[in-house]
Amino acid sequence: MDQTTESPAAQPPSERTRLKRYHWLGDYEKNTINSIIDSALVCQVGYVIDGAPYVTPTNHWRIDDYVYWHGSSASRMLKAQSKGIPVCFTVTHLDGIVFARAAFNHNVNFRSVMAFGNAEFVEEEDKRRSLEAFTDRVAQGLWQHARQPTEKEWKATRIIRMRLDEASAKLRSGPPIDDEDDYKLDCWAGVIPLKVVALPPESDPNLREGIEAPKFIRDFFLWGEG
Amino acid sequence: MDQTTESPAAQPPSERTRLKRYHWLGDYEKNTINSIIDSALVCQVGYVIDGAPYVTPTNHWRIDDYVYWHGSSASRMLKAQSKGIPVCFTVTHLDGIVFARAAFNHNVNFRSVMAFGNAEFVEEEDKRRSLEAFTDRVAQGLWQHARQPTEKEWKATRIIRMRLDEASAKLRSGPPIDDEDDYKLDCWAGVIPLKVVALPPESDPNLREGIEAPKFIRDFFLWGEG
Numbered sequence: 001m002d003q004t005t006e007s008p009a010a011q012p013p014s015e016r017t018r019l020k021r022y023h024w025l026g027d028y029e030k031n032t033i034n035s036i037i038d039s040a041l042v043c044q045v046g047y048v049i050d051g052a053p054y055v056t057p058t059n060h061w062r063i064d065d066y067v068y069w070h071g072s073s074a075s076r077m078l079k080a081q082s083k084g085i086p087v088c089f090t091v092t093h094l095d096g097i098v099f100a101r102a103a104f105n106h107n108v109n110f111r112s113v114m115a116f117g118n119a120e121f122v123e124e125e126d127k128r129r130s131l132e133a134f135t136d137r138v139a140q141g142l143w144q145h146a147r148q149p150t151e152k153e154w155k156a157t158r159i160i161r162m163r164l165d166e167a168s169a170k171l172r173s174g175p176p177i178d179d180e181d182d183y184k185l186d187c188w189a190g191v192i193p194l195k196v197v198a199l200p201p202e203s204d205p206n207l208r209e210g211i212e213a214p215k216f217i218r219d220f221f222l223w224g225e226g
Numbered sequence: 227m228d229q230t231t232e233s234p235a236a237q238p239p240s241e242r243t244r245l246k247r248y249h250w251l252g253d254y255e256k257n258t259i260n261s262i263i264d265s266a267l268v269c270q271v272g273y274v275i276d277g278a279p280y281v282t283p284t285n286h287w288r289i290d291d292y293v294y295w296h297g298s299s300a301s302r303m304l305k306a307q308s309k310g311i312p313v314c315f316t317v318t319h320l321d322g323i324v325f326a327r328a329a330f331n332h333n334v335n336f337r338s339v340m341a342f343g344n345a346e347f348v349e350e351e352d353k354r355r356s357l358e359a360f361t362d363r364v365a366q367g368l369w370q371h372a373r374q375p376t377e378k379e380w381k382a383t384r385i386i387r388m389r390l391d392e393a394s395a396k397l398r399s400g401p402p403i404d405d406e407d408d409y410k411l412d413c414w415a416g417v418i419p420l421k422v423v424a425l426p427p428e429s430d431p432n433l434r435e436g437i438e439a440p441k442f443i444r445d446f447f448l449w450g451e452g
Contacts, residue, residue, distance in 0.1 A: 041334070042320050046272040046281035055272035055281055057318040057338050092283040094268050094422075097364060099443065103372040104379040106361065108267065112283050135332065138323060146329040147408055153330040175430040182373055188439045189430040192446055196320075199419040204401040206409060213414045217325065220418055 033169045036113045037062050037091050039222075041138070045069060046088035047119070049080050060091070061134040062164075067115070068122065068130050070159045089115040089162055096193040100176035101185045107172060109191065115167035122159040130159055141216040198222050259395045262339045263288050263317050265448075267364070271295060272314040273345070275306050286317070287360040288390075293341070294348065294356050296385045315341040315388055322419040326402035327411045333398060335417065341393035348385040356385055365442040424448050 037043075043060040046053060060069040067089055096109035122130055131149075135142040149157065176189050201217050263269075269286040272279060286295040293315055322335035348356055357375075361368040375383065402415050427443050 041323070042318055042336075044270040044272075044281050044283075044316060044318070046270075046279040046314075048274050048277065048279045051274065051277070052312055052342070053272040053274045053279060053314045055270050055314045055316045055340070057270075057316060057336070059334060086278055088272075088279045088281045090270060090281045090283060092268055092270070097267070099365075099368070099372075101372055102375070102379075103357070103361060103369065104375045104383070106364075106368075106372065108285060110268075110283070114281070116278070131329070135329060138332075139325075142325070142332075143329065146325075146327055146332065146413060147411060149328070149330045153328075157330070175428075175432065183432060184434070185373060186434075186437065187372060188437050188443060189433055190439070190443070191428045191430075192443070193425040193428065194422055194448075195425055196420055196422050199421055202401075202417045202419065204415040204417075206401065207415055208410070208412075211412065211414050213416070217414060217416070217418070222420075 029169070032171070033113050033115075033164070033167050034062065036093065036111045036169055036171075037067060038137075040091045040093060042091075043067070043069065044090045044092075045119075046090070047080055047085055054080075059134075060089075061130075061137050063130060063133050065164050066161045067164060068134065068159055068161045070131070070134070070157060084118050084120050087117060087119045087162060089113075089117065094194055095173065096191045098172075098176045098191050099189055101178045101182040101187045101189045105176055105178050105182075107176065109173050109193070111169065111171045113167060113169050115162070115164055117162040117165055119160045119162050122161050124154075127154065127157065127159055130161070131157070139216040139220055141214065145214060145216070196222060255395075258397070259339050259341075259390070259393050260288065262319065262337045262395055262397075263293060264363070266317045266319060268317075269293070269295065270316045270318075271345075272316070273306055273311055280306075285360075286315075287356075287363050289356060289359050291390050292387045293390060294360065294385055294387045296357070296360070296383060310344050310346050313343060313345045313388060315339075315343065320420055321399065322417045324398075324402045324417050325415055327404045327408040327413045327415050331402055331404050331408075333402065335399050335419070337395065337397045339393060339395050341388070341390055343388040343391055345386045345388050348387050350380075353380065353383065353385055356387070357383070365446055367440065367442040371440060371442070422448060 041059055042057055044055050044057050046055045048054070058069045060067050062068070091113045093111045094108060095111065098107035098109055100106050132143045175191060178189065198220055201213050201220065203213065267285055268283055270281050270283050272281045284295045286293050288294070317339045319337045320334060321337065324333035324335055326332050358369045401417060404415065424446055427439050427446065429439065
Protein backbone atom coordinates (compact mmCIF):
# COMPACT_ATOMS: atom_id res chain seq x y z
CA MET A 1 0.00 0.00 0.00
CA ASP A 2 1.21 3.46 -0.91
CA GLN A 3 2.52 5.10 2.24
CA THR A 4 2.04 8.85 2.13
CA THR A 5 3.61 10.18 5.25
CA GLU A 6 2.37 13.72 4.65
CA SER A 7 -1.22 12.47 4.48
CA PRO A 8 -3.48 14.68 6.62
CA ALA A 9 -4.92 11.56 8.24
CA ALA A 10 -1.53 10.04 9.03
CA GLN A 11 -1.91 11.05 12.66
CA PRO A 12 -5.05 10.68 14.75
CA PRO A 13 -6.76 14.01 14.21
CA SER A 14 -8.61 14.10 17.50
CA GLU A 15 -8.70 12.53 20.91
CA ARG A 16 -11.72 10.34 20.26
CA THR A 17 -10.28 8.75 17.11
CA ARG A 18 -7.06 7.81 18.88
CA LEU A 19 -7.47 4.16 19.73
CA LYS A 20 -7.46 3.84 23.48
CA ARG A 21 -6.50 0.21 23.44
CA TYR A 22 -4.99 -1.97 20.74
CA HIS A 23 -3.13 1.14 19.69
CA TRP A 24 -0.68 -1.18 17.98
CA LEU A 25 -3.46 -1.95 15.52
CA GLY A 26 -4.04 1.71 14.76
CA ASP A 27 -3.44 2.93 11.26
CA TYR A 28 -4.28 6.53 10.64
CA GLU A 29 -2.90 6.58 7.19
CA LYS A 30 -5.29 8.10 4.72
CA ASN A 31 -4.86 5.54 1.96
CA THR A 32 -5.66 2.73 4.33
CA ILE A 33 -8.80 4.47 5.52
CA ASN A 34 -9.92 5.19 1.96
CA SER A 35 -9.23 1.65 0.83
CA ILE A 36 -11.31 0.16 3.67
CA ILE A 37 -14.18 2.52 2.88
CA ASP A 38 -13.99 1.96 -0.89
CA SER A 39 -13.99 -1.82 -0.72
CA ALA A 40 -17.27 -1.95 1.25
CA LEU A 41 -20.75 -1.34 -0.11
CA VAL A 42 -22.44 -1.15 3.29
CA CYS A 43 -21.67 1.22 6.14
CA GLN A 44 -23.32 1.82 9.48
CA VAL A 45 -24.21 5.38 10.40
CA GLY A 46 -24.77 6.18 14.06
CA TYR A 47 -26.67 9.24 15.20
CA VAL A 48 -28.65 10.53 18.16
CA ILE A 49 -32.32 11.44 18.31
CA ASP A 50 -33.72 12.79 21.56
CA GLY A 51 -30.71 11.44 23.39
CA ALA A 52 -31.14 7.89 22.08
CA PRO A 53 -28.68 6.06 19.82
CA TYR A 54 -29.65 4.91 16.33
CA VAL A 55 -27.59 2.94 13.86
CA THR A 56 -28.69 2.67 10.24
CA PRO A 57 -27.01 0.42 7.69
CA THR A 58 -26.92 1.98 4.27
CA ASN A 59 -24.88 2.08 1.05
CA HIS A 60 -22.07 4.57 0.83
CA TRP A 61 -19.43 5.84 -1.53
CA ARG A 62 -16.56 8.29 -1.36
CA ILE A 63 -15.49 11.26 -3.46
CA ASP A 64 -12.16 12.72 -2.34
CA ASP A 65 -12.40 13.58 1.36
CA TYR A 66 -16.16 13.05 1.67
CA VAL A 67 -18.23 9.94 2.28
CA TYR A 68 -21.73 9.93 0.82
CA TRP A 69 -24.82 7.89 1.53
CA HIS A 70 -28.36 8.16 0.34
CA GLY A 71 -31.93 7.10 0.86
CA SER A 72 -35.45 8.28 0.61
CA SER A 73 -36.31 11.80 1.71
CA ALA A 74 -38.83 10.34 4.09
CA SER A 75 -36.60 8.12 6.18
CA ARG A 76 -36.07 8.82 9.85
CA MET A 77 -32.33 8.88 9.44
CA LEU A 78 -32.34 11.51 6.77
CA LYS A 79 -34.89 13.66 8.52
CA ALA A 80 -32.70 13.72 11.59
CA GLN A 81 -29.60 14.35 9.54
CA SER A 82 -31.03 17.19 7.52
CA LYS A 83 -30.27 19.40 10.49
CA GLY A 84 -26.58 18.68 10.16
CA ILE A 85 -26.41 16.44 13.20
CA PRO A 86 -23.20 14.72 14.36
CA VAL A 87 -22.80 11.20 13.06
CA CYS A 88 -20.42 8.32 13.54
CA PHE A 89 -19.71 6.59 10.23
CA THR A 90 -18.33 3.05 10.36
CA VAL A 91 -17.31 0.37 7.91
CA THR A 92 -16.31 -3.17 8.91
CA HIS A 93 -14.80 -6.05 6.92
CA LEU A 94 -14.57 -9.44 8.60
CA ASP A 95 -11.53 -11.15 7.07
CA GLY A 96 -11.15 -14.27 9.15
CA ILE A 97 -11.57 -16.18 12.37
CA VAL A 98 -8.41 -16.56 14.43
CA PHE A 99 -8.19 -19.75 16.48
CA ALA A 100 -5.62 -19.53 19.26
CA ARG A 101 -4.21 -22.04 21.72
CA ALA A 102 -5.93 -20.22 24.58
CA ALA A 103 -9.63 -19.33 24.59
CA PHE A 104 -8.70 -15.81 25.70
CA ASN A 105 -6.63 -15.27 22.54
CA HIS A 106 -9.24 -16.24 19.97
CA ASN A 107 -9.78 -13.29 17.72
CA VAL A 108 -10.98 -12.15 14.31
CA ASN A 109 -9.09 -10.61 11.43
CA PHE A 110 -10.81 -7.46 10.30
CA ARG A 111 -10.48 -4.01 8.80
CA SER A 112 -12.65 -1.22 10.12
CA VAL A 113 -12.98 2.53 9.91
CA MET A 114 -14.62 4.86 12.39
CA ALA A 115 -15.18 8.47 11.39
CA PHE A 116 -16.88 11.32 13.21
CA GLY A 117 -18.39 14.31 11.49
CA ASN A 118 -21.44 16.35 10.71
CA ALA A 119 -23.83 15.01 8.11
CA GLU A 120 -25.09 17.52 5.56
CA PHE A 121 -27.41 17.31 2.58
CA VAL A 122 -25.82 17.41 -0.84
CA GLU A 123 -27.17 20.38 -2.80
CA GLU A 124 -29.37 19.77 -5.84
CA GLU A 125 -26.67 20.78 -8.32
CA ASP A 126 -24.22 18.21 -6.92
CA LYS A 127 -26.62 15.29 -6.65
CA ARG A 128 -26.13 14.06 -10.22
CA ARG A 129 -22.34 14.03 -10.02
CA SER A 130 -22.38 12.20 -6.73
CA LEU A 131 -24.93 9.55 -7.74
CA GLU A 132 -23.06 8.99 -10.97
CA ALA A 133 -19.93 8.36 -8.93
CA PHE A 134 -21.87 5.92 -6.76
CA THR A 135 -23.28 3.80 -9.56
CA ASP A 136 -20.03 3.81 -11.51
CA ARG A 137 -18.22 2.68 -8.40
CA VAL A 138 -20.58 -0.29 -8.09
CA ALA A 139 -19.90 -1.18 -11.74
CA GLN A 140 -18.16 0.99 -14.30
CA GLY A 141 -20.76 2.06 -16.88
CA LEU A 142 -23.80 1.47 -14.67
CA TRP A 143 -24.93 5.08 -14.67
CA GLN A 144 -25.30 5.18 -18.46
CA HIS A 145 -26.82 1.70 -18.54
CA ALA A 146 -30.14 2.45 -16.87
CA ARG A 147 -32.88 4.98 -17.46
CA GLN A 148 -31.94 8.33 -15.97
CA PRO A 149 -34.00 9.65 -13.07
CA THR A 150 -37.11 11.69 -13.78
CA GLU A 151 -37.69 15.04 -12.12
CA LYS A 152 -39.93 13.33 -9.56
CA GLU A 153 -37.32 10.67 -8.81
CA TRP A 154 -34.62 13.31 -8.33
CA LYS A 155 -36.87 15.11 -5.85
CA ALA A 156 -37.35 11.90 -3.88
CA THR A 157 -33.59 11.31 -3.68
CA ARG A 158 -31.68 12.88 -0.86
CA ILE A 159 -27.96 12.45 -0.58
CA ILE A 160 -26.02 13.00 2.59
CA ARG A 161 -22.32 13.57 2.90
CA MET A 162 -19.78 13.95 5.66
CA ARG A 163 -16.23 15.21 5.51
CA LEU A 164 -13.60 12.69 6.61
CA ASP A 165 -11.84 14.91 9.13
CA GLU A 166 -11.82 12.68 12.17
CA ALA A 167 -11.24 9.17 10.89
CA SER A 168 -9.23 6.22 12.07
CA ALA A 169 -8.69 2.69 10.85
CA LYS A 170 -8.28 -0.43 12.94
CA LEU A 171 -6.98 -3.66 11.43
CA ARG A 172 -5.95 -7.12 12.46
CA SER A 173 -4.45 -9.72 10.16
CA GLY A 174 -2.28 -12.78 10.40
CA PRO A 175 -2.04 -15.78 12.71
CA PRO A 176 -2.99 -15.93 16.39
CA ILE A 177 -0.70 -14.42 19.00
CA ASP A 178 -0.51 -16.73 21.98
CA ASP A 179 1.21 -16.48 25.34
CA GLU A 180 4.72 -17.88 25.18
CA ASP A 181 3.96 -20.88 27.37
CA ASP A 182 0.98 -21.86 25.23
CA TYR A 183 3.01 -22.55 22.09
CA LYS A 184 4.03 -25.88 23.53
CA LEU A 185 0.41 -26.98 23.90
CA ASP A 186 -0.81 -29.85 21.77
CA CYS A 187 -3.47 -27.63 20.23
CA TRP A 188 -4.08 -26.62 16.64
CA ALA A 189 -4.02 -22.88 15.97
CA GLY A 190 -4.56 -20.92 12.81
CA VAL A 191 -6.93 -18.86 10.76
CA ILE A 192 -10.03 -19.55 8.70
CA PRO A 193 -10.09 -16.72 6.16
CA LEU A 194 -13.47 -15.31 5.21
CA LYS A 195 -14.19 -13.63 1.92
CA VAL A 196 -17.15 -12.02 0.18
CA VAL A 197 -17.60 -13.41 -3.31
CA ALA A 198 -19.87 -12.41 -6.17
CA LEU A 199 -21.85 -15.31 -7.66
CA PRO A 200 -22.81 -15.44 -11.36
CA PRO A 201 -25.42 -12.82 -12.34
CA GLU A 202 -29.08 -13.88 -12.25
CA SER A 203 -31.21 -12.24 -14.92
CA ASP A 204 -34.55 -10.82 -13.87
CA PRO A 205 -37.18 -13.51 -14.66
CA ASN A 206 -39.14 -10.69 -16.30
CA LEU A 207 -36.28 -9.78 -18.62
CA ARG A 208 -37.38 -9.56 -22.25
CA GLU A 209 -35.92 -12.25 -24.47
CA GLY A 210 -32.71 -11.52 -26.29
CA ILE A 211 -31.26 -9.03 -23.80
CA GLU A 212 -27.72 -10.00 -22.86
CA ALA A 213 -25.97 -8.92 -19.69
CA PRO A 214 -23.60 -6.02 -20.46
CA LYS A 215 -19.86 -6.42 -20.18
CA PHE A 216 -19.70 -4.69 -16.79
CA ILE A 217 -22.07 -7.32 -15.41
CA ARG A 218 -20.35 -10.27 -17.06
CA ASP A 219 -16.97 -9.01 -15.83
CA PHE A 220 -18.25 -7.91 -12.44
CA PHE A 221 -15.74 -8.08 -9.63
CA LEU A 222 -15.87 -6.91 -6.08
CA TRP A 223 -13.88 -3.82 -5.25
CA GLY A 224 -10.88 -4.48 -3.14
CA GLU A 225 -10.61 -8.06 -4.32
CA GLY A 226 -7.34 -9.79 -4.98
CA MET B 227 -38.96 -20.79 8.18
CA ASP B 228 -41.14 -21.71 11.13
CA GLN B 229 -43.93 -19.19 11.40
CA THR B 230 -44.97 -18.71 15.00
CA THR B 231 -47.85 -16.32 15.00
CA GLU B 232 -47.92 -16.02 18.76
CA SER B 233 -44.26 -15.01 18.79
CA PRO B 234 -43.75 -11.98 21.06
CA ALA B 235 -41.83 -10.30 18.25
CA ALA B 236 -44.48 -11.00 15.61
CA GLN B 237 -45.70 -7.44 15.92
CA PRO B 238 -43.52 -4.37 16.21
CA PRO B 239 -43.15 -3.99 19.96
CA SER B 240 -42.65 -0.24 19.97
CA GLU B 241 -43.10 2.82 17.82
CA ARG B 242 -39.43 3.23 16.95
CA THR B 243 -39.00 -0.33 15.69
CA ARG B 244 -42.00 -0.03 13.40
CA LEU B 245 -40.54 0.63 9.99
CA LYS B 246 -41.69 4.06 8.95
CA ARG B 247 -41.10 3.39 5.29
CA TYR B 248 -40.67 0.19 3.34
CA HIS B 249 -43.13 -1.29 5.80
CA TRP B 250 -43.74 -3.97 3.18
CA LEU B 251 -40.23 -5.21 3.96
CA GLY B 252 -40.93 -5.42 7.65
CA ASP B 253 -40.73 -8.78 9.30
CA TYR B 254 -41.20 -8.76 13.02
CA GLU B 255 -41.26 -12.48 13.35
CA LYS B 256 -38.96 -13.67 16.08
CA ASN B 257 -37.42 -16.58 14.19
CA THR B 258 -36.43 -14.30 11.35
CA ILE B 259 -34.78 -11.86 13.73
CA ASN B 260 -32.92 -14.64 15.54
CA SER B 261 -31.76 -16.22 12.31
CA ILE B 262 -30.33 -12.93 11.01
CA ILE B 263 -28.51 -12.37 14.30
CA ASP B 264 -27.21 -15.94 14.52
CA SER B 265 -25.80 -16.08 11.01
CA ALA B 266 -23.59 -13.01 11.55
CA LEU B 267 -20.37 -12.87 13.54
CA VAL B 268 -20.11 -9.08 13.55
CA CYS B 269 -22.62 -6.58 14.86
CA GLN B 270 -22.55 -2.82 15.24
CA VAL B 271 -23.46 -1.37 18.61
CA GLY B 272 -24.49 2.29 18.75
CA TYR B 273 -24.43 4.32 21.95
CA VAL B 274 -24.21 7.89 23.16
CA ILE B 275 -21.44 9.51 25.18
CA ASP B 276 -21.85 13.16 26.15
CA GLY B 277 -24.52 13.55 23.53
CA ALA B 278 -22.32 12.24 20.70
CA PRO B 279 -22.98 9.07 18.69
CA TYR B 280 -20.54 6.16 18.71
CA VAL B 281 -20.73 2.94 16.74
CA THR B 282 -18.49 0.02 17.63
CA PRO B 283 -18.23 -3.13 15.55
CA THR B 284 -17.78 -6.21 17.70
CA ASN B 285 -18.53 -9.93 17.81
CA HIS B 286 -21.83 -11.04 19.22
CA TRP B 287 -23.82 -14.13 20.02
CA ARG B 288 -27.30 -14.90 21.29
CA ILE B 289 -28.68 -17.01 24.11
CA ASP B 290 -32.47 -17.16 24.11
CA ASP B 291 -33.82 -13.60 24.17
CA TYR B 292 -30.48 -11.91 24.87
CA VAL B 293 -27.70 -10.78 22.56
CA TYR B 294 -24.21 -10.76 24.03
CA TRP B 295 -20.98 -9.08 23.01
CA HIS B 296 -17.65 -8.79 24.67
CA GLY B 297 -14.34 -7.03 24.79
CA SER B 298 -11.70 -5.78 27.11
CA SER B 299 -12.71 -4.18 30.38
CA ALA B 300 -10.78 -1.10 29.36
CA SER B 301 -12.52 -0.23 26.14
CA ARG B 302 -14.45 3.00 25.82
CA MET B 303 -17.55 1.19 24.75
CA LEU B 304 -17.68 -1.09 27.74
CA LYS B 305 -16.91 1.68 30.18
CA ALA B 306 -19.83 3.67 28.88
CA GLN B 307 -22.06 0.63 28.85
CA SER B 308 -21.28 -0.47 32.39
CA LYS B 309 -23.79 2.13 33.53
CA GLY B 310 -26.54 0.33 31.67
CA ILE B 311 -26.79 2.89 28.91
CA PRO B 312 -29.25 2.60 26.02
CA VAL B 313 -27.81 0.99 22.92
CA CYS B 314 -28.90 0.29 19.39
CA PHE B 315 -27.75 -3.16 18.27
CA THR B 316 -27.61 -3.85 14.53
CA VAL B 317 -26.64 -6.69 12.26
CA THR B 318 -26.46 -6.43 8.45
CA HIS B 319 -26.00 -9.06 5.75
CA LEU B 320 -25.44 -7.87 2.19
CA ASP B 321 -26.89 -10.58 -0.06
CA GLY B 322 -26.71 -9.06 -3.51
CA ILE B 323 -26.67 -6.08 -5.81
CA VAL B 324 -29.92 -5.44 -7.65
CA PHE B 325 -29.56 -3.89 -11.10
CA ALA B 326 -32.77 -2.30 -12.34
CA ARG B 327 -33.84 -0.77 -15.65
CA ALA B 328 -34.01 2.66 -14.02
CA ALA B 329 -31.17 4.15 -11.99
CA PHE B 330 -33.70 5.09 -9.31
CA ASN B 331 -34.64 1.43 -8.81
CA HIS B 332 -31.17 0.00 -8.28
CA ASN B 333 -31.09 -1.64 -4.89
CA VAL B 334 -29.39 -4.21 -2.73
CA ASN B 335 -30.65 -7.48 -1.31
CA PHE B 336 -30.00 -7.62 2.41
CA ARG B 337 -31.13 -8.86 5.79
CA SER B 338 -30.78 -6.59 8.79
CA VAL B 339 -31.87 -6.37 12.39
CA MET B 340 -32.17 -3.27 14.54
CA ALA B 341 -32.76 -3.69 18.26
CA PHE B 342 -33.00 -1.16 21.05
CA GLY B 343 -32.29 -1.92 24.66
CA ASN B 344 -30.20 -1.32 27.72
CA ALA B 345 -26.76 -2.88 27.85
CA GLU B 346 -25.80 -4.53 31.11
CA PHE B 347 -22.73 -6.39 32.31
CA VAL B 348 -23.03 -10.15 32.62
CA GLU B 349 -22.37 -11.19 36.20
CA GLU B 350 -19.24 -13.20 37.02
CA GLU B 351 -21.16 -16.43 37.57
CA ASP B 352 -22.73 -16.29 34.11
CA LYS B 353 -19.60 -15.36 32.19
CA ARG B 354 -18.38 -18.91 31.65
CA ARG B 355 -21.70 -20.19 30.33
CA SER B 356 -22.04 -17.28 27.95
CA LEU B 357 -18.47 -17.43 26.57
CA GLU B 358 -18.80 -21.16 26.13
CA ALA B 359 -21.94 -20.54 24.08
CA PHE B 360 -20.03 -17.98 22.01
CA THR B 361 -17.08 -20.18 21.12
CA ASP B 362 -19.25 -23.21 20.47
CA ARG B 363 -21.40 -21.13 18.17
CA VAL B 364 -18.30 -20.19 16.16
CA ALA B 365 -17.35 -23.86 15.89
CA GLN B 366 -18.84 -26.73 17.86
CA GLY B 367 -16.18 -28.00 20.26
CA LEU B 368 -14.06 -24.86 20.25
CA TRP B 369 -14.47 -24.15 23.94
CA GLN B 370 -12.95 -27.48 24.98
CA HIS B 371 -10.27 -27.24 22.29
CA ALA B 372 -8.25 -24.35 23.72
CA ARG B 373 -6.65 -23.64 27.08
CA GLN B 374 -9.26 -22.38 29.54
CA PRO B 375 -8.96 -18.81 30.80
CA THR B 376 -6.85 -18.10 33.86
CA GLU B 377 -8.20 -16.09 36.76
CA LYS B 378 -6.44 -13.01 35.38
CA GLU B 379 -7.92 -13.54 31.92
CA TRP B 380 -11.41 -13.94 33.36
CA LYS B 381 -11.00 -10.66 35.21
CA ALA B 382 -9.98 -8.91 31.99
CA THR B 383 -13.05 -10.22 30.18
CA ARG B 384 -16.23 -8.25 30.40
CA ILE B 385 -19.35 -9.46 28.71
CA ILE B 386 -22.28 -7.26 27.89
CA ARG B 387 -25.79 -8.35 27.15
CA MET B 388 -29.02 -6.78 26.05
CA ARG B 389 -32.52 -8.18 26.05
CA LEU B 390 -34.17 -8.39 22.63
CA ASP B 391 -37.38 -6.58 23.55
CA GLU B 392 -37.52 -3.97 20.85
CA ALA B 393 -36.25 -5.63 17.71
CA SER B 394 -37.23 -5.55 14.08
CA ALA B 395 -35.93 -7.14 10.92
CA LYS B 396 -35.78 -5.63 7.47
CA LEU B 397 -35.16 -7.75 4.40
CA ARG B 398 -35.06 -7.48 0.64
CA SER B 399 -34.57 -10.37 -1.74
CA GLY B 400 -35.34 -11.21 -5.33
CA PRO B 401 -35.14 -9.42 -8.67
CA PRO B 402 -35.47 -5.68 -9.28
CA ILE B 403 -38.89 -4.04 -9.21
CA ASP B 404 -39.16 -1.56 -12.03
CA ASP B 405 -41.85 0.87 -13.09
CA GLU B 406 -44.29 -0.73 -15.49
CA ASP B 407 -43.20 1.34 -18.48
CA ASP B 408 -39.55 0.46 -17.95
CA TYR B 409 -40.00 -3.27 -18.57
CA LYS B 410 -40.06 -2.58 -22.28
CA LEU B 411 -36.62 -0.95 -22.18
CA ASP B 412 -33.78 -2.66 -23.96
CA CYS B 413 -31.84 -2.86 -20.72
CA TRP B 414 -30.50 -5.84 -18.80
CA ALA B 415 -31.78 -6.20 -15.24
CA GLY B 416 -31.03 -8.75 -12.59
CA VAL B 417 -29.10 -9.56 -9.46
CA ILE B 418 -25.49 -10.31 -8.64
CA PRO B 419 -25.69 -12.40 -5.46
CA LEU B 420 -23.00 -11.87 -2.84
CA LYS B 421 -21.96 -14.48 -0.35
CA VAL B 422 -19.46 -14.81 2.49
CA VAL B 423 -17.38 -17.95 2.11
CA ALA B 424 -14.86 -19.62 4.39
CA LEU B 425 -11.56 -20.46 2.70
CA PRO B 426 -9.46 -23.48 3.69
CA PRO B 427 -7.88 -23.18 7.17
CA GLU B 428 -4.36 -21.76 7.37
CA SER B 429 -2.28 -23.26 10.15
CA ASP B 430 -0.28 -20.90 12.35
CA PRO B 431 3.28 -20.82 10.91
CA ASN B 432 4.43 -21.37 14.51
CA LEU B 433 2.37 -24.53 14.90
CA ARG B 434 4.42 -27.42 16.24
CA GLU B 435 4.92 -30.23 13.77
CA GLY B 436 2.47 -33.09 13.77
CA ILE B 437 -0.55 -31.18 15.03
CA GLU B 438 -3.54 -31.74 12.78
CA ALA B 439 -6.50 -29.42 12.51
CA PRO B 440 -9.42 -30.82 14.55
CA LYS B 441 -12.58 -32.02 12.87
CA PHE B 442 -14.50 -28.84 13.68
CA ILE B 443 -11.88 -26.86 11.77
CA ARG B 444 -11.67 -29.25 8.83
CA ASP B 445 -15.48 -29.33 8.60
CA PHE B 446 -15.92 -25.65 9.32
CA PHE B 447 -18.96 -24.05 7.72
CA LEU B 448 -20.48 -20.65 8.07
CA TRP B 449 -23.67 -20.44 10.05
CA GLY B 450 -26.68 -19.68 7.99
CA GLU B 451 -25.14 -21.15 4.87
CA GLY B 452 -27.08 -23.16 2.32
